[in-house]
Amino acid sequence: MNILVSIKKIDEIKPLIDAGVDEFFCGVMTNEWKKSFSHAGTINATPSYYNNFKSFDELKQAVDIIHSSNKKVFLTINSYYYTKRQYSELIDQIKKSIKCGIDAIIVADLGLLLMLNQEGIKIEIHLSVLNGLFNSDALEFYKDLNVKRVVLPKQLSLNETRSIANKNNGIELERFILTSGCLNTESFCRFQHGLIEAKHPLISKFIFNSQKQDVLMDKFSKGILAKIKKYATDKTILKQRVACSINYDIKEKEEHIDKDELIRIKSNITQVLSDKHHFERRNGCCVCSLFDLNKLGIKTIKLERRGVPLIEKTRDVLFLKKMVNKLSNYKTKEDFIKASKHEYKNTYKRECNDYFCQYKQICN
Numbered sequence: 001m002n003i004l005v006s007i008k009k010i011d012e013i014k015p016l017i018d019a020g021v022d023e024f025f026c027g028v029m030t031n032e033w034k035k036s037f038s039h040a041g042t043i044n045a046t047p048s049y050y051n052n053f054k055s056f057d058e059l060k061q062a063v064d065i066i067h068s069s070n071k072k073v074f075l076t077i078n079s080y081y082y083t084k085r086q087y088s089e090l091i092d093q094i095k096k097s098i099k100c101g102i103d104a105i106i107v108a109d110l111g112l113l114l115m116l117n118q119e120g121i122k123i124e125i126h127l128s129v130l131n132g133l134f135n136s137d138a139l140e141f142y143k144d145l146n147v148k149r150v151v152l153p154k155q156l157s158l159n160e161t162r163s164i165a166n167k168n169n170g171i172e173l174e175r176f177i178l179t180s181g182c183l184n185t186e187s188f189c190r191f192q193h194g195l196i197e198a199k200h201p202l203i204s205k206f207i208f209n210s211q212k213q214d215v216l217m218d219k220f221s222k223g224i225l226a227k228i229k230k231y232a233t234d235k236t237i238l239k240q241r242v243a244c245s246i247n248y249d250i251k252e253k254e255e256h257i258d259k260d261e262l263i264r265i266k267s268n269i270t271q272v273l274s275d276k277h278h279f280e281r282r283n284g285c286c287v288c289s290l291f292d293l294n295k296l297g298i299k300t301i302k303l304e305r306r307g308v309p310l311i312e313k314t315r316d317v318l319f320l321k322k323m324v325n326k327l328s329n330y331k332t333k334e335d336f337i338k339a340s341k342h343e344y345k346n347t348y349k350r351e352c353n354d355y356f357c358q359y360k361q362i363c364n
Contacts, residue, residue, distance in 0.1 A: 001294055001324050004074075004174070005317060006306035008051045010058065012313070013065050019314045020321030023300065024066055025074040025106060027052040028059050028093065041086060043093070044076040045108070045130055051306045056093075060100040067101065078108040078128035080190065087115060098123055104148070107131075108187075113145055124148050129176065132187025134160075136167035143169055150174065151302065155185050158292050165296040174300040175293060177286050178316050285344060285352060287323050291336040294327050319347045 002022035007013060013024070027044040029052035037043075046052060053059050059075070066073045075097045082090060090112060094105060104124035107113050108131045116125065127133060127142055129151040142150065149172035152161060165173060293301070301320065305313045323340055330336040341352040 001290070001298070001327070002300045003317060003320055003324065004300050004302045005313065006046075006304065007062065008053070008306050010061055010065065012310050013062060015310060015314055016317060017066075017069050017071060019317040021071065021317055023072045023074065024062075025076055025302075026059070026062065027076045027306075028056060028097070029053070030055060033089070033093075036089075037086065041083065042079055043086075043090070045078050045128070046076070046306050048307065056096045056100055059097060059102070063101040072103040074104040074106050074126060075102045076106045076128070077112065078106050078130055080130060081109050082112060087112070091115065091119060091121070094121060094123065106151070113142075113147070117145055126174075127151060129153055130187050132185070133164075136164050139164065139167070139169055139171050143171055148172060149300070151176070153185065153187060154179060158289060161293070161298075162296055165298070168297070172300065173296075173298050174302055175289075175298050176304055177290070177301040177320065179286065179304050287320070287340045287344065288337045290323055290327060290340070291330070291333045315347065319343065 003020060004023040004025060005016055005021045007016065007024050007026050016024070027046055029043060029047075029049050031054070033043055034049055044052070053062065063073055075094075077090060077094065094116070097105065098121075102123075104126050106126045106128050107116070108128035110131070113125065113127075116123070125145075125147050126149040127147045132153055133139065133142065133150050134153060134156070139150065151174045152164065154176050156164075161173075161175070290301070301324075303313070303316060303320070305316065308316075322343060326339060327336070330339065344352045
């Protein structure tokens with residue numbers, strides 16, 4: 001079982017390889033693309049300029065380092081959709097990335113997938129979680145479009161994953177692990193992400209360079225940097241990173257609306273859940289599911305950590321690698337779950353509990 005992790009900087013690669021990473025994925029956000037299409041026209045699902053490589057020269061350096069350790073690297077070009085103007089630029093960027101030596105591209109947009117086939121561009125294609133493959137019939141459809149690997153939706157239960165895996169037609173299957181998940185189904189979500197970077201560029205730069213925050217604050221504990229940190233850690237500002245997290249009010253416009261229904265709507269249930277989700281549920285675990293996922297033939301587990309400091313990312317990889325290596329040591333799922341919970345507590349200094357579990361049916 002391979003561990004796939006995101007990167008945004010060259011200096012992340014070696015520590016992560018040493019920790020046990022088998023494959024990497026990344027994005028490229030050039031200044032030219034950013035100026036032409038803005039945050040609303042992002043090239044991939046991580047619109048932040050600071051969470052992507054800035055040029056194809058950087059990508060080439062990353063690819064060379066990764067390949068020198070016999071590891072693989074994939075490029076994300078996985079926005080939900082693109083404009084006509086963007087498609088020609090996308091094909092050009094894909095060709096540049098192929099020259100850089102990437103091993104595959106991760107795609108969500110069906111239009112781009114069709115174009116890759118029509119243009120006869122020779123590159124391995126992985127289907128992004130943002131496409132939303134929820135059944136085995138879809139596997140057949142995408143196999144005909146030369147998709148080699150599919151990233152399954154986070155919302156799929158183990159039984160649903162089993163149903164797809166049992167009817168698999170040779171496509172590699174991949175699942176997220178150690179993920180907080182989202183209250184929304186990602187493949188149907190059209191909320192804008194990365195709003196804070198557009199509205200507060202200085203704050204965004206500070207947040208996304210979080211590895212340096214502690215060092216900087218030690219040197220400049222007073223003055224403007226301290227004010228920036230206080231401002232940047234304000235939940236009101238942080239919520240603007242994702243549109244679905246912005247506070248909202250609901251006002252009555254239609255007189256004929258049912259009163260009970262209006263009370264239910266005005267209670268802002270979703271907003272309350274979103275507050276708790278985004279600011280308390282930091283790292284979902286799901287590691288107990290490795291035993292089942294391994295039995296189902298899931299070849300790759302994916303860590304979604306592009307905006308996370310390297311020290312936290314490395315910690316997560318070390319934890320995952322340790323549990324993957326232990327899979328063959330346990331004959332029963334119960335024993336593996338027990339070992340997972342023990343290692344989780346040792347690593348994160350807190351007890352495993354349902355709130356952080358994506359597959360509650362396993363642990364209960």
